[in-house]
Structure formats: C-alpha cells, structure tokens
Amino acid sequence: MKTWIAFWSIVQKDMQVYYLKPPNISWGIIFPIAWTGMFFIKSGSGLDSIRMLLPGVMAISILFGTTSLLSVTVTFEKKNRSFDRLLLAPIPLELLMLAKTGGAIFFGIANAFVPVILASFFTNLSNVNWAIVFLATLFIAIASTFLGLFIAVTVSEVFEAQTFSNFFRFPMIFLCGLFFPIASLPVILRPLSFILPLTYGVDILKGEINQLNILPLGINYLILIVFCFLLFLASLRSIKKKWIL
Amino acid sequence: MTNQAAILAIHQSNYDEYIIQVKHLTKKFTDVIAVANISFEVKTGELFGFLGPNGAGKTTTINMLTGLARPDTGVIQIGGLDCSKNPQIAQHLIGVVPDESNLYPELTGFDNLCFCAALYGMRKDERQERARELLKTFRLEEAANRKFGGYSKGMKRKLTIAAGIIHCPPILFLDEPTSGIDVASARQIRQLIADLHQKGTTIFLTTHYIEEAERLCERIAFITQGQIVKIDTITNLLQPIQGKNVLLISLTNLNENLCNSLTNNFSSMKFQANKLGQIRVESISPIILGPLVRFIEDQGCEVLEASRQRPSLEDVFVQVTGIELDAMKKEKEKAGANL
Numbered sequence: 001m002k003t004w005i006a007f008w009s010i011v012q013k014d015m016q017v018y019y020l021k022p023p024n025i026s027w028g029i030i031f032p033i034a035w036t037g038m039f040f041i042k043s044g045s046g047l048d049s050i051r052m053l054l055p056g057v058m059a060i061s062i063l064f065g066t067t068s069l070l071s072v073t074v075t076f077e078k079k080n081r082s083f084d085r086l087l088l089a090p091i092p093l094e095l096l097m098l099a100k101t102g103g104a105i106f107f108g109i110a111n112a113f114v115p116v117i118l119a120s121f122f123t124n125l126s127n128v129n130w131a132i133v134f135l136a137t138l139f140i141a142i143a144s145t146f147l148g149l150f151i152a153v154t155v156s157e158v159f160e161a162q163t164f165s166n167f168f169r170f171p172m173i174f175l176c177g178l179f180f181p182i183a184s185l186p187v188i189l190r191p192l193s194f195i196l197p198l199t200y201g202v203d204i205l206k207g208e209i210n211q212l213n214i215l216p217l218g219i220n221y222l223i224l225i226v227f228c229f230l231l232f233l234a235s236l237r238s239i240k241k242k243w244i245l
Numbered sequence: 246m247t248n249q250a251a252i253l254a255i256h257q258s259n260y261d262e263y264i265i266q267v268k269h270l271t272k273k274f275t276d277v278i279a280v281a282n283i284s285f286e287v288k289t290g291e292l293f294g295f296l297g298p299n300g301a302g303k304t305t306t307i308n309m310l311t312g313l314a315r316p317d318t319g320v321i322q323i324g325g326l327d328c329s330k331n332p333q334i335a336q337h338l339i340g341v342v343p344d345e346s347n348l349y350p351e352l353t354g355f356d357n358l359c360f361c362a363a364l365y366g367m368r369k370d371e372r373q374e375r376a377r378e379l380l381k382t383f384r385l386e387e388a389a390n391r392k393f394g395g396y397s398k399g400m401k402r403k404l405t406i407a408a409g410i411i412h413c414p415p416i417l418f419l420d421e422p423t424s425g426i427d428v429a430s431a432r433q434i435r436q437l438i439a440d441l442h443q444k445g446t447t448i449f450l451t452t453h454y455i456e457e458a459e460r461l462c463e464r465i466a467f468i469t470q471g472q473i474v475k476i477d478t479i480t481n482l483l484q485p486i487q488g489k490n491v492l493l494i495s496l497t498n499l500n501e502n503l504c505n506s507l508t509n510n511f512s513s514m515k516f517q518a519n520k521l522g523q524i525r526v527e528s529i530s531p532i533i534l535g536p537l538v539r540f541i542e543d544q545g546c547e548v549l550e551a552s553r554q555r556p557s558l559e560d561v562f563v564q565v566t567g568i569e570l571d572a573m574k575k576e577k578e579k580a581g582a583n584l
C-alpha cells in the first residue's frame with residue numbers, strides 16, 4: 001500500500017513537471033502530422049495511402065514520444081541529484097524504475113492514437129481490431145520506453161542520452177519496416193531489422209491495419225515481451241553498477 | 246504501530262548505545278582514496294560532527310552510510326542493522342539532507358514537501374498536515390505556494406532540511422547545512438538543528454566551520470584526506486588547552502626582535518607574532534600584565550590593547566591536523582567561486 005502511494009506520486013509528479021508541458025504536448029501532435037504529411041506528399045497517391053502509412057506513423061510517434069522523455073525524467077534528475085532522493089526512499093529499485101517509466105509508457109500510447117484519430121477523418125478504420133492494435137501499441141511503448149531507460153541510465157549527461165537515442169531512433173525508422181518493407185532493404189541490413197524490437201511491433205500493426213505482416217501475431221508478441229524484459233533487466237543492472245557508486 | 250517504530254522496537258536491544266557503527270570503511274575512486282579505513286560510532290541521540298576541509302571525504306562517508314555509494318571495504322551498522330551489503334535496509338530510519346538542494350524547481354514548496362512525504366507512503370491528509378507543520382517551523386509559510394526554483398539559497402536549504410525530516414526519521418544526516426547561505430538563514434538553521442537534537446534525533450553533521458562544530462556538536466571527528474585524525478567530545482578536546490592562559494596584545498612598531506627579547510626575559514611564557522601585528526602570549530600560570538607592558542614600552546613600542554583569549558577548538562584543530570585555518574578558508578572560497 002505504502003509503496004503504491006510512492007509509485008503513483010512519482011508518476012503524477014513526472015506528468016505534472018515534465019509530460020504535460022506545452023512543448024511536449026505540441027511535439028506529440030505536430031510530429032505525427034508532419035511525418036504523415038511528408039510521406040503523403042512523397043507517395044503522391046490518394047487518401048488510400050493514409051491507411052498504409054498509419055502503422056509507421058504510430059510507431060514513430062511512440063518511439064519519439066517515449067525515448068525523449070527518459071533523458072529528462074531519469075538522466076536529468078540524476079544529474080541535478082534529485083534522483084538521489086528517490087534512491088533514498090524506501091521503494092524497491094524495480095518499482096522505482098517502473099514508476100519512472102510508467103508515465104512515459106502512458107504518454108507513448110496517447111501519442112500513438114493522435115495519428116489514429118487524425119486518420120479516422122479521412123479513411124474508414126471500422127474493420128480494425130482495436131484490442132490487438134492497442135496491445136501492440138502498449139508493447140511498443142513499453143519496449144521503446146525501456147530502450148530509452150537503458151540509454152538514460154547508461155550515460156551521465158542529458159545531451160549524451162539524446163545523442164544516443166537518436167543514434168538508435170533514426171536508423172530504426174528505416175530498418176524496422178515502418179514505411180518501407182524490410183524485404184526491400186539490402187540483404188546485409190536485414191539481420192539488423194530483426195534485432196530491433198520495433199520491427200515486431202510494427203509487424204503487428206501492419207498485420208492488423210494493412211494485412212501485411214511477415215511474422216505470425218503470437219511470435220511477434222512473444223519476441224516483444226522478451227525484449228521488454230531484457231531491456232528492463234539490463235537497465236536495472238546498469239543503474240546498480242553505475243549509479244550506486 | 247508505524248513501520249518505523251516497528252523497526253526501531255525490533256532492533257532496540259542492539260543499539261541502545263550506538264545507533265551508527267562503522268568499522269574499517271574504505272572507498273577508492275579511480276585516482277584518489279576518498280575514505281581510508283575509518284572507524285567510528287555515533288551514540289543514540291547524539292549530535293556528532295564530521296569536521297574537515299574541502300575534499301576530506303565527508304560527503305563520500307555520508308553517501309556510503311546512506312546507501313548512495315558502495316564501500317570498497319568495511320562494515321556499517323545503522324540501528325543495529327548491517328547495511329554494508331544492503332544499504333536500503335535502514336531507509337526508514339534515516340533522513341538525508343545533501344550539500345546541494347535537490348528538490349524540484351518546478352514544484353512549489355508545499356508540493357515538494359507533499360511529494361517527499363508520499364515517497365515514504367504517507368496518506369494525503371497526513372502529508373499535507375506534515376508539510377504545513379514544517380513550513381511553519383521553518384518560517385516558509387509565505388513562500389509555500391511559490392515555486393522552489395525562485396527561492397533564495399537560504400530558503401532552498403531550509404526546505405531541503407524540511408524534506409529530509411518529513412518522515413520524522415530518528416537519524417538525520419546533514420551535509421554542510423550552513424555553507425554558502427546568508428548569515429540569518431544559517432543562524433536559523435543552527436537553531437533548528439539544535440531543536441531537533443533536543444527532541445531526540447540523532448544527528449550526523451558535516452561541516453568545515455569550526456565554530457559551528459564547536460557550538461552545535463557534542464562529539465567531533467577531525468577528518469583530513471580520508472582519515473580520522475582525532476575523535477572526541479568537545480570538552481575533552483579542549484581539555485589540554487583549557488588550563489592555558491592566552492593573551493593577545495596589539496601594539497605599534499612590532500618588530501621581529503621583540504618576540505625574542507620577550508622570550509629571553511619571561512621564560513615561563515611563549516610569545517608568537519601574528520600577521521595582524523599582534524603578539525600572542527601563552528602561559529600555564531596567570532599572566533600578570535604590568536611587567537609585560539612596561540617591558541614592551543621600554544623597547545619603544547606602545548601597547549594599544551590586551552585581551553584574554555578563550556581556548557577554542559580552532560587551536561586544537563590546527564594542532565592536531567596541522568592545517569592552517571587561513572588555508573582552509575581560502576580553499577573554501579576558491580571552491581565557492583568555482584561553483
């Protein structure tokens with residue numbers, strides 16, 4: 001009970017202080033619109049292509065929405081030492097890390113549905129199974145948040161966290177089949193696609209929205225979940241090793 | 246019974262006398278030994294001081310005791326619990342006030358305190374009541390609804406202390422609580438520390454202000470370069486110089502020969518000139534002024550003032566550590582200027 005009070009307070013505080021800031025919110029809306037617009041113009045096709053672009057735009061919104069937050073909620077707080085306060089409180093480290101990431105996961109999911117709502121004005125999305133899409137969104141959000149967490153606890157400066165995130169994020173746009181099928185990548189790059197968690201999440205979305213998945217649903221979920229666990233454990237390890245000096 | 250009270254009750258028998266016990270604690274960083282094999286105890290209810298210059302290893306010691314740093318070797322017991330392997334064990338028992346204010350600049354003073362209270366699992370009404378109570382004690386009521394980021398340094402430090410005692414911990418760690426803030430706030434903070442101690446909180450305080458240590462603490466450890474060079478009660482530390490009489494004479498035309506001729510003529514006393522143009526006279530027996538003044542006047546100098554010096558911890562510190570106080574203060578200023 002007591003630890004849950006602490007848990008919720010941390011989530012709420014992060015929301016209040018970091019997430020619900022105008023720049024963050026506008027970023028979460030502008031970014032998906034900009035990407036959709038860009039690909040829309042480039043592909044030059046009609047409104048049908050909106051549906052084709054939707055999974056990629058959702059994934060990108062989650063990826064950028066979550067990873068950029070962790071450099072603030074974790075790396076920045078470690079740097080200005082307010083994180084020490086959390087480490088000193090009687091909260092198990094695992095729960096503390098979940099509290100620090102919970103808000104970002106929620107924010108990532110919310111971000112993903114901005115393009116969905118926008119798209120629904122232009123195209124008929126009534127035949128989509130939203131439960132499956134939501135679950136996929138959830139796991140993509142968890143996996144990318146934990147990737148952000150891993151980066152955030154591995155570096156010590158905020159700019160390093162941001163640089164490192166970009167080092168992962170931008171290649172992922174092209175390697176994970178967001179807009180171009182993995183099959184169209186050069187053969188030597190394809191193995192890279194399959195060691196990135198986003199590939200599997202996008203595959204679920206593509207399967208559900210465009211019927212274009214390359215792997216079965218169950219396999220995709222399983223691999224995503226394994227990624228989430230590994231990234232979380234790696235983050236815990238890193239924090240214990242590098243932060244508690 | 247609260248969680249904290251339970252922990253206390255269970256381990257009461259183990260630490261009736263010593264609430265903190267440290268044995269052979271060592272911490273190396275890549276290029277320095279920050280803490281070198283130190284051992285000490287803090288008695289339950291005591292106000293214990295860690296006095297030493299910049300870089301002596303005070304903060305590193307606090308970090309190890311509170312679980313923010315892992316010792317290379319050594320055993321730490323807090324409240325009878327061995328925290329060396331699992332520092333989280335004592336988290337309910339301790340409150341920590343770091344040397345820099347680390348609350349959230351975006352939140353108000355009130356919200357900051359409520360948040361800290363929530364970290365210890367306090368219910369909403371409990372936390373608000375406690376926050377209001379502390380804001381009152383620390384005379385920060387007017388600033389309660391202003392953002393922490395806009396507070397002055399003194400106010401920040403006060404709120405950080407309030408946050409450290411939000412859960413009424415029986416042990417409080419204070420890292421240089423009055424350094425770098427205005428005189429009025431520093432005075433208020435010293436009073437608050439004394440009050441907390443009065444109410445039974447065990448306090449572990451680090452400082453580089455000798456007068457502060459002397460005024461507040463019951464027992465002191467002198468620490469330099471990661472080592473404890475002396476550890477004792479203030480009374481015992483002052484003992485060797487308590488019996489001495491010290492006189493400070495201000496005079497015109499102080500020259501080097503004067504001290505020598507004084508020494509030759511008054512063999513039971515020790516004379517030493519300082520940079521301010523004064524002579525320090527030290528003697529076991531009471532100093533009779535007349536002959537001294539007459540002798541000095543015969544040498545062509547005029548005595549402007551003579552004042553008795555109370556024995557102070559400063560003298561002991563200089564004697565024990567060999568560190569000149571001027572050097573220590575300058576070093577601090579330099580460190581301050583770099584911030």
Ligand SMILES: Nc1ncnc2c1ncn2[C@@H]1O[C@H](COP(=O)(O)OP(=O)(O)O)[C@@H](O)[C@H]1O
Nearest residue numbers: 274275277279298299300301302303304305306
């Ligand atoms: N994280 C760290 N990495 C490397 N050296 C450190 C670290 N923290 C402290 N030190 C060094 O350890 C010594 C003791 O530092 P510290 O405990 O902060 O001293 P104090 O608090 O007494 O001023 C200093 O020489 C300092 O430079």
Ligand SMILES: [Mg+2]
Nearest residue numbers: 303304344420
């Ligand atoms: Mg220090």
